[in-house]
Amino acid sequence: MSEPLADTAPGDAPDDAEGRPSTDSARLRSQLRQAEARAERAERALERMERSAKYTVGSLFVEAARSPRRLVLLPRDLWRVWRLRKSRRGSGASTPVTRTRRDEVLDLDAARLLLPRASARPDAAFTIVGALNEELATAWSPYAAVTSALPHEAAEIVSAVGADVVVIDSAAALPGQPWSFLGDPAAADRQIAAQRLVDAARERGIPVVLLRTTSPAHTAFLEPLASQCDLILDGPGSSRGTPWNPGIDPAAWPMAGAGVGDRAVIVGTDPLTHSRVPLADRSLIQALAHALHGAGIHTITPDPRYPVVPARRAALASSAFGIASPLRVAPTMVGGSAGSLGTLASGRRLLGSTDVDLDRLLPRSSWARVTVDADTDLVAAIAAARVPLGDDERRLVLREILLNASVPVALDDLSHRLGLRAHPKACWDVSLVLTDPDVDAILLQSWRPREVLVSAPLAGRAHAVLAEHGIGVVVTHGAGTRDDLSLAASCPLVAAQVEITDPHAIADLLVERIAGMSARARPSDAALWSAS
Incomplete structure (x- = not known):
């Protein structure tokens, strides 16, 4: 079933639908939950660190360096750590005493971080975990760290890996998808798995989004689950409630x-x-x-x-x-x-x-x-x-x-609606090199630069206006080569010799780079290159 799109562009905030959480309430609840969970996460992280294998082995080496006697006993202590790990792998059951001793020297959560599908982009600026259908996960993966979890492991992955947001896509419940028959009253195991996923996210203060991309006939029995989500969005193929476009790559x-x-x-x-x-x-x-x-x-x-x-x-x-x-x-x-x-x-x-x-x-x-x-x-x-x-x-x-229906723009809008500090559009951020900055022309760009690279400091008003619109100013002190400009830039892309009077100059350079199109005729030798 193909994906019909949304009623509004990603940046437009639609009116709240009756019976659904508003954008403001979703943001406030998400921030409150994150604040309540922050101390608990820090305590759990400290506890896991203290009982991890890395910490135990490191402590043994430190003690061995301090005491010659401990240096002699170091091989024995390392062998005991290895033996406990081998015992853990070889036996399915364990006594409470053995389990307690193992927890003191092993990080039981570390292995989960090695899951091969934990993300194809672990370095991405936005992390998503949830029940996703194949098409949506494929579209989001190049621009976010996407983990499409299976029902039997979803809660554990959220607890071990963490995420910026948990997304439950109703299209993942269609036949042939990983969460097939979620919402069917006869498939109670799917409902229980989804409930455990939501509970795990709430424990860690992670906002949960229900994305309805199927007809109401497929989502009618998801209302109990929807009532526990921070935000409900109606994407392609759904009825007009809170329309939202998940974007394409x-x-x-x-x-x-x-x-x-x-x-x-x-x-x-x-x-x-x-x-x-x-x-x-x-x-x-x-x-x-x-x-x-x-x-x-x-x-x-x-x-x-x-x-x-x-x-x-x-x-x-x-x-x-x-x-x-x-x-x-x-x-x-x-x-x-x-x-x-x-x-x-x-x-x-x-x-x-x-x-x-x-x-x-x-x-x-x-x-x-x-x-x-x-x-x-x-x-x-x-x-x-x-x-x-x-x-x-x-x-x-x-x-x-690019401006209205691309994945980075859609995810950036989702982050804004939830009140998150993540910046999913970071992969397309541009540092603009200018010799004589025209502030008004910069602000009229359909795709605004993230920062401006100038050879000399700007006047106070120009600097203040750009800062007010979230555009940074970096003084390059005469740097002119691509390598020097790339070192000065904090964005992944750098644009130079841009005809700034054209309001679509930066957007067209991005389009040509992303889609692999040939450059159009320009009055200047405009260029866009990677800073890395």
Whole structure:
């Protein structure tokens, strides 16, 4: 089932829905819980450190250095530590005395930190643990430390690894997903596992978010769990409660060639063959299927046997345009699927019905979508959809996705709603090199720099205005080479020789770097490079 998008851009805070926690109350409860848990976490961390193997072995070496007698006994003491570890691995049961002795010399939580799926990005600025479906975890993983926990270990992973936020995605409860049948009254074990996950998060002061990305039929029995969450968000495919866009990874939807003119890609459930299409839409779908057949166009979907990203690449490489899934979004549902956004990001046009959420997210690129309804000339619409986007058109689409519907922007908005200090957008922060800073032009940038590198100190007012908007100022003292500027910058990316009068100059440089596009013609030799 494809992911329909959200009602608002990630940065927009929607009105609170009746019966749901407001953004302010969620933030206050989260901060209170974090404050109450901070002392307890510190005490537990100290206790674990004192009974860890590292601490025990280190203490033995320190004592051996202080006393020659202890130096002679050091091999024996180290052998005892090794023997206790071997005994722990070899026997499943233990007496209370043995367990107490082991706890004195072994860190029982350390092994959990070595879990291979604990995160593909342990150095990321934002850490997420929870019940996530494969597609969402794949989209978030390049920009956050994402651990998609299984039901039998979720609570233990939260207790051992910790996180900035715990997310429970209702799509993870669909058949074939790790938490399948969560919310089904007959699957009590799933409900118990989810409750243990929430309890473990609350004990550590970690906010819990319920992300509903499926229809109300799949989330009706999650209300008891929802009442214990700090924030409830209605993402793609859910009803309009508290709409939110989880974002897409622009780099995962590359332009994979010109495509084949007689194929159309559908990233999600095929609306032309799905058995649960509403009766009101069947006539339009049948007419569209007939028009596609008459034009000699075959529809394809990503192969579910392969990982998400490679399957999308293969499907896009052999398609000329995309078909929205679902074809028509009901007014009561959150529209705009991730598949639709990704199809546009890949440089292909999208054919489908009116979608207010796509219009909201991409307000300046409506020309990239071919809208069809009962009165549309479908033959002409299909012909228009087969025309690929040009480089400038695709750059504009990607720019809007970067600003409104990308994963770092969405996660940054989530962090802000929960009152967290994490900065998920840090991976795209830019240090802007300027010789004569124009403060007004800097503030008009659609993607503002995190800091400005200048050769000489700024005037007091200019410095104060930039600081007021969260933009730092670093004096480079005449540094001119890339290496020197990279050393002076605190951001992962550095931009120089930027035509600052263009409000989209930095955003376009980011788009070209992320999507691998060729540089557009500019009056200056603008460059964006990695500071590392």
